[in-house]
Amino acid sequence: MSRASDRAYEAIRSMILSGELPAGSQLGEEALAEKCGVSRTPVREALRRLESDLLVTRTDTQRSFVADWSIDDVADAFELRAMLEGKAARRAAERMTDDALDRIRAANRQIDGALSKPGGDVAGFLEGNREFHTVILEVAGSRRLAALLGTLIEQPVVWRTAHHYGRDALRRSHGEHEELIAAFARRDGAWAEAIMVGHILRAYHAYADAHRGLTDTAMQLEAAE
Template identity: 50%
Template sequence: MSSASDLAYETIRGRILSGALAPMTQLKEEELAEMCGLSRTPVRDALRRLEAEMLVRRTDTQRTFVPDWSADEVEEIFLLRGLLESYAAARAARLATAEEIAMLQAFNDEIERAIEGPTFDTETFVANNRSFHNLILTIANSERLTKMRSMIVEQGILHRTARRYDKKGLRRSHADHEELLMAFKARDEAWASAIITGHNRRAFRVTAITGA
């Protein structure tokens, strides 16, 4: 895979996950090439990768769109995410070092600051929430698990979900992370797994109630 294709992939993927390219946006190669500052060939390669990851969809007429996930698809995404992350949390509870737990704490402290500021800082919350959960995957130290987790296309949904939490819900999410850190320090795999399961289910209910 060329560096140009990688750049196109990362650029387009980032725009989709951030919401800059909204659901049902048609993705035209010429416009994407101009956006990325590249030719159409690496953009075409990037779109194939994104289609394989279900981050874009191609119609029978060969038009490419950002998907607008159905309610059933959203629930499946959260279910699969919960299953994989509960397993990752159990492994991380066994493997996490004191330094890694401190890094997780630092991410969660930033999440708290995003919540408790004068206005809710969505971007800081989402970025540090992503870093928190990604670090758990790193600590779990399973290449297979990481690859499977990367296929679960939830970040765009989670970005929208974060904006739908009220203050109580945001604080509950932060508290879940704090409890998870307690489970890691206690080396309690079952506790860590249970926390993540509930954490993800609660996020899904917020999405289901308010609409993705």
């Protein structure tokens, strides 16, 4: 992670996710290189990675821009993610070990702990959540499935979803995890898949509702001018 190309990747990525670089902005290699304090070479590498993450698009003439995520794109991403994570959950249930089950339980305990804190520890929730899904993917034992999901899980929308969640929605998420654990403990692949698909799609609708709200607000603001 201390390599210059990794730092450039993280820096550019966080600039996109934070909105500092809004959708549609052109990403000049030289400008980014200066911002990140590295030369163009690692920046180029970072841009290619971001492109394969679909956070960056390139025109036919090789110019890079921050990708524009329409609501349809988001729906598309969640739909695929539901399918792939559902598949991963099924495989994981069929191959579950006692050891991995313990790690999954520990991850969900961490989530519970984060939710019980006074302020509501969103970072702790996200970390536990990531561990939870990571272990499942590991147990599923498909390098390719992991690779495909890797391009879907860390996208801007997914990242922001937890911040749209209210506390009760996070609680419900924790409850669904408990159900998943029950399915894993019984090695019931079909059950695990069903719960996981529902889990992801509920997250999608939470995002879509919040997004609709934001859009409406923006429209009201425009109308008020």
